[in-house]
Structures are given as C-alpha cells and as structure tokens.
Amino acid sequence: MITSDRFAELRKLHGPLERDSVVEPAADRLRNLIIEGHLQPGEKVPDDIGKEYLGVARNTQREACRMLVHERLLTQQLNRGFFVRMPTREDVGDVFHVRRLIELQAMRAGFDTAGANRVFEAVEAGEEAKSELDFAGVGTANMRFHRAISALLGSERINTMMSQVLAELRLVFHAMSDAREFYLPYLPRNREIAETLLVKRDAPAAERLLTQYLDDAERQLLDVYPG
Amino acid sequence: MITSDRFAELRKLHGPLERDSVVEPAADRLRNLIIEGHLQPGEKVPDDIGKEYLGVARNTQREACRMLVHERLLTQQLNRGFFVRMPTREDVGDVFHVRRLIELQAMRAGFDTAGANRVFEAVEAGEEAKSELDFAGVGTANMRFHRAISALLGSERINTMMSQVLAELRLVFHAMSDAREFYLPYLPRNREIAETLLVKRDAPAAERLLTQYLDDAERQLLDVYPG
DNA sequence: GATTGTCAAATCGTCCCACAATCCTATACC
DNA sequence: GGTATAGGATTGTGGGACGATTTGACAATC
Incomplete structure (x- = not known):
C-alpha cells in the first residue's frame, strides 16, 4: 500500500520540480520511481502522486502516465487507474x-x-x-x-x-x-x-x-x- | 493552413467518436489523419481539433498528442504546440x-x-x-x-x-x-x-x-x- | 530602407473544479 | 457463510481560468 508519507519523504529528498516543460520531468521521475523499484510491479499509481510527489496537477500526471504506458512500464485499467506493469x-x-x-x-x-x-x-x-x-x-x-x-x-x-x-x-x-x-x-x-x-x-x-x-x-x- | 471547415467535413465523413476510453480512439483518429496525409509534415496540429473534429476536450487531445509524439509522428515545441513530424x-x-x-x-x-x-x-x-x-x-x-x-x-x-x-x-x-x-x-x-x-x-x-x-x-x- | 523596440492578440501549458460513471467496501440480509 | 446492496472513494473527461510565451504589426531609431 502507498502512503502519503512515502512521497512526502521522497519529495523532500529530491527537491521541487523545476524545468521548462513539466510533463517530461514528471514522467522521468515516475520512470525512476518504477525502475528503481519504489513502485512495485502490480502496484497502483494513485491518481494524485502528482500533487504529493511531483507537484503537478492531475491532468499533467495523466499525460506522464500515458507516456509510461507507451513505454510498457505502466498499464491502464479503465476506471481503475494506472498500475505498474507486471510482465508475464x-x-x-x-x-x-x-x-x-x-x-x-x-x-x-x-x-x-x-x-x-x-x-x-x-x-x-x-x-x-x-x-x-x-x-x-x-x-x-x-x-x-x-x-x-x-x-x-x-x-x-x-x-x-x-x-x-x-x-x-x-x-x-x-x-x-x-x-x-x-x-x-x-x-x-x-x-x-x-x-x-x-x-x-x-x-x-x-x-x-x-x-x-x-x-x-x-x-x-x-x-x-x-x- | 488549417480551416475549421476541413475538420467539420472530415467529422461528417467519419462520424462521431464512441468507445469506452476516449483518448485511444482520439489518438487513432489523429494518427490516421497523419498517416493518410490530411495533416502534412511540418503542419501544426491546432490545440482544439479536439473539439472540432474529435469531439474531446483540450486536455484529452493533449494526451493523445503526447502519445503520437512518443510514436514519432508528432513533435512538440514548447509554447508553440504540436507539429506533424518532418523526418530528416x-x-x-x-x-x-x-x-x-x-x-x-x-x-x-x-x-x-x-x-x-x-x-x-x-x-x-x-x-x-x-x-x-x-x-x-x-x-x-x-x-x-x-x-x-x-x-x-x-x-x-x-x-x-x-x-x-x-x-x-x-x-x-x-x-x-x-x-x-x-x-x-x-x-x-x-x-x-x-x-x-x-x-x-x-x-x-x-x-x-x-x-x-x-x-x-x-x-x-x-x-x-x-x- | 533595414534594424530594433514595443505592444496587443492569439496560443500554449498548466492548474483547478465539476460531475457522471465506475469501482470498492462494508454493512445488512437471507 | 454467502450474497445483495448502499454509500463512499476514485477515475475519466469536460470546461474554464490564468500566467507565460509566441507572433505579428506598427512605430522608433539608425
């Protein structure tokens, strides 16, 4: 299960997000979260890590997630949200x-x-x-x-x-x-x-x-x- | 240059958009628009074809565009929008x-x-x-x-x-x-x-x-x- | 005449909120 | 114990707001 503390903690560690575009860096962070195993395969990516960890709006996080779906790191289940992919x-x-x-x-x-x-x-x-x-x-x-x-x-x-x-x-x-x-x-x-x-x-x-x-x-x- | 008429026309041709998720079909349509050459390489993809042709909101169209960027069909220039990719x-x-x-x-x-x-x-x-x-x-x-x-x-x-x-x-x-x-x-x-x-x-x-x-x-x- | 500077309009990127559809959970009922 | 159901939580999408940036026109300067 994911707790808010975890992302607050990580956010403190990584600092605030700053660059020109916002979606790509947000996607980068999410990607790292996944690649480094902070988000386990099968785990749900809550809809609002955005605000808590990335500091971006829900829409923006969605765009980032969509990119990661394309990279096969996430899957999307309709009305259930995004999940870290669990390779077969x-x-x-x-x-x-x-x-x-x-x-x-x-x-x-x-x-x-x-x-x-x-x-x-x-x-x-x-x-x-x-x-x-x-x-x-x-x-x-x-x-x-x-x-x-x-x-x-x-x-x-x-x-x-x-x-x-x-x-x-x-x-x-x-x-x-x-x-x-x-x-x-x-x-x-x-x-x-x-x-x-x-x-x-x-x-x-x-x-x-x-x-x-x-x-x-x-x-x-x-x-x-x-x- | 792109006129609204053009998309109204295409919309009449292709009918309204209907399925469970909305982003993927929207992306499919955009992709076809590009692959079939209705949108020429280098041409701008207006921010609101969504409403006019796809019948989706701006946010949703953005998500679709982002997917196509990932597929190398579009490029994004900050603050200038999405353009059909012009391969070198x-x-x-x-x-x-x-x-x-x-x-x-x-x-x-x-x-x-x-x-x-x-x-x-x-x-x-x-x-x-x-x-x-x-x-x-x-x-x-x-x-x-x-x-x-x-x-x-x-x-x-x-x-x-x-x-x-x-x-x-x-x-x-x-x-x-x-x-x-x-x-x-x-x-x-x-x-x-x-x-x-x-x-x-x-x-x-x-x-x-x-x-x-x-x-x-x-x-x-x-x-x-x-x- | 060409370059530069300024300003307004258009557009973009992002955030925020609303709301219906769907899922989840727990409670009640058989 | 299992099933039905109601209520709450979450998602998908729409739509608007607002600052930032680009664009294009027009005036000022060299």
Whole structure:
C-alpha cells in the first residue's frame, strides 16, 4: 500500500520540480520511481502522486502516465487507474527475443573507439559496483553494458528500443523476491564478450558468447519467474 | 493552413467518436489523419481539433498528442504546440537501418502457414490496388507486406516497432511532392521475395533480394528527399 | 530602407473544479 | 457463510481560468 508519507519523504529528498516543460520531468521521475523499484510491479499509481510527489496537477500526471504506458512500464485499467506493469513469462521471452535480434546483430557491426570506450566503461562500472557490494549498481551497470553494445549499431531508434526493453526487464527483477545478486555471475562474461569483440576482434566468437549469455540469462530467469 | 471547415467535413465523413476510453480512439483518429496525409509534415496540429473534429476536450487531445509524439509522428515545441513530424534525411537512413535489422532477420526465421498467408495476402492486396490505380492503396499494401514479413519473427514488440517505423516512413512520402507512384515498381519484387522465401524456401536468396530492395528504396528515396 | 523596440492578440501549458460513471467496501440480509 | 446492496472513494473527461510565451504589426531609431 502507498502512503502519503512515502512521497512526502521522497519529495523532500529530491527537491521541487523545476524545468521548462513539466510533463517530461514528471514522467522521468515516475520512470525512476518504477525502475528503481519504489513502485512495485502490480502496484497502483494513485491518481494524485502528482500533487504529493511531483507537484503537478492531475491532468499533467495523466499525460506522464500515458507516456509510461507507451513505454510498457505502466498499464491502464479503465476506471481503475494506472498500475505498474507486471510482465508475464511471455513478455520475458519476447524481451529476450528482441535482445537477441539487436545485440547479436551488434556483434557484426563495425565500431569506433568512442563506442568501444562506452562498452568498457560499463564493464568497469559493473566491476566497481560489485566490489562495493552495490547490487543495484551492478544491475544498472549491466543495463548500461548492453545498451552500449547495441549502441554499436549506431541507430538512435534502436537505442531507445533497447532502453525500453531493458527498463521492462527491470520490472521483471522487481517482481521477483530475490533478484539482488542475479547479475553478479554475469559480470565476468560481460568483460569477456567486450574483449573478444573489441580487443581480439573475433566477432563470431563474441556472438557465440553473447548467445550463450542470453540463453543462460533467459533460462535462469524463467526458472524462477512466476507465471 | 488549417480551416475549421476541413475538420467539420472530415467529422461528417467519419462520424462521431464512441468507445469506452476516449483518448485511444482520439489518438487513432489523429494518427490516421497523419498517416493518410490530411495533416502534412511540418503542419501544426491546432490545440482544439479536439473539439472540432474529435469531439474531446483540450486536455484529452493533449494526451493523445503526447502519445503520437512518443510514436514519432508528432513533435512538440514548447509554447508553440504540436507539429506533424518532418523526418530528416538522417531519419530516413535510420528507418532503413532498423528495417534491415528486422526484416533481413525475418528471412531467417521459421514460419507457419498463417504467417505465410498474411504475406501473400499483402502481396495480392498490392497487386489489386495497382490494377485499380489506387496509389494510396498500393502504399498501404506495401506497408502491410513488410509488416507481415517482420511478423514472421513472432514478436509482439517487434511488430509494434515495425508499425511505428513504417508509419514514420509514410511521413517521408507525404513530405515529398510526388510520391504517388513510388511503390509501383516494387510490387513485383514483393511477390518475388515472398515466393523465394515461402514457396521455394530459399532463405539466403530471399535475403539477398530483400537487401537489394531495401538498398534501392533507400537510395531512390534519398535521391529526391530534401535535406 | 533595414534594424530594433514595443505592444496587443492569439496560443500554449498548466492548474483547478465539476460531475457522471465506475469501482470498492462494508454493512445488512437471507 | 454467502450474497445483495448502499454509500463512499476514485477515475475519466469536460470546461474554464490564468500566467507565460509566441507572433505579428506598427512605430522608433539608425
């Protein structure tokens, strides 16, 4: 259940909302609330977090929610309101389907040093988070790694697709009881993939590694994810 | 410039708006207005088509517009309102980038008879439209063909991505002066691709054909598309 | 004649309130 | 114990208000 205190508290933490347009930043905040798990999958998004946390009117919050519905982070049930999306097992399969399509193809794309750097930065961010036992950070870094990988394709559209798909995947983790350490064993594999592709420049091998990675992650996830 | 008469006229044509939720159907109508070219790229979407054409309040129309911004059909300029998106040349390149990613991969996917049927239905719809000199119909059928192709991948997410990308491509055509007959020469190639893939079952050959198709279409488009 | 400055009208972004439709809950009844 | 029902809460949408911003015209200045 959601209490007003919670949002008053968060609002105090994040400060008031200030920028030119109001809807986008409001949507950003809501998105973060969801991605970081402050709003659990299945949980209702009350109609007036707007006033309490975001400091925007009901209409405005609705616009923001509508955007997040479009991003598959929320669902809307008529006359019942907005809820944090609860991905099904099929959704998980589909997410990995898309990831295979994009990420494996990215292995075959060319790359420049800037792109390679972003990949390695993500790898290192993950390892650093691991050393600090910052599990949320590990998850974020992992997302970043895979976004960096798909960014090698150099398509703005694909980047946003990938961001959305990975955000949706976060919902899956928040819907599981114990997902904290899920990504830990995958960190070394991230590095291996990065080095195979970007240093050794053995794309086919990297593709095989990534295929294994995705297969393993999907299976492991589906093993514990409730229907 | 937009006149009220125009929307009154369209409203009479399309009838009043009726369904459970109101925003989605309103967005659907706006989307059609754009896809069918009644609203030209670059044109402003007045803040109150809502009342005049959609029969919804300003707030509601805003929500609908916001959705279409998310679909890349509209852009929003602060304090100036919503405009039909005007794709750049880079956008065109990126659209084809995504299409290659998806459609070429679809050549390698398996398929069932239902999927194959949808492809051939689209091919035939195109040929029929051609025989009736219905150029708009040819364009629609072509969209349908490529959606059917990418649907072979069997991913809900990819289907919607593809729909969006193709809708965006329509903007490109509406932004050109003379795009009527653009797709005519591509109809036989659609059939050839379909038969190579689904009847002869020569996926590599189909992939080559489709690669050629996409390369040609992109080049031909960029040749005439203004910067 | 071109640039700049000013001002009014139009439009936009947002908030606020109203009200019907719907859902939720708890109480009463069988 | 289960079902019906009434009342309250919440949602979806309409419509208006108001400040902020843009736009376009017109005057002032270089």
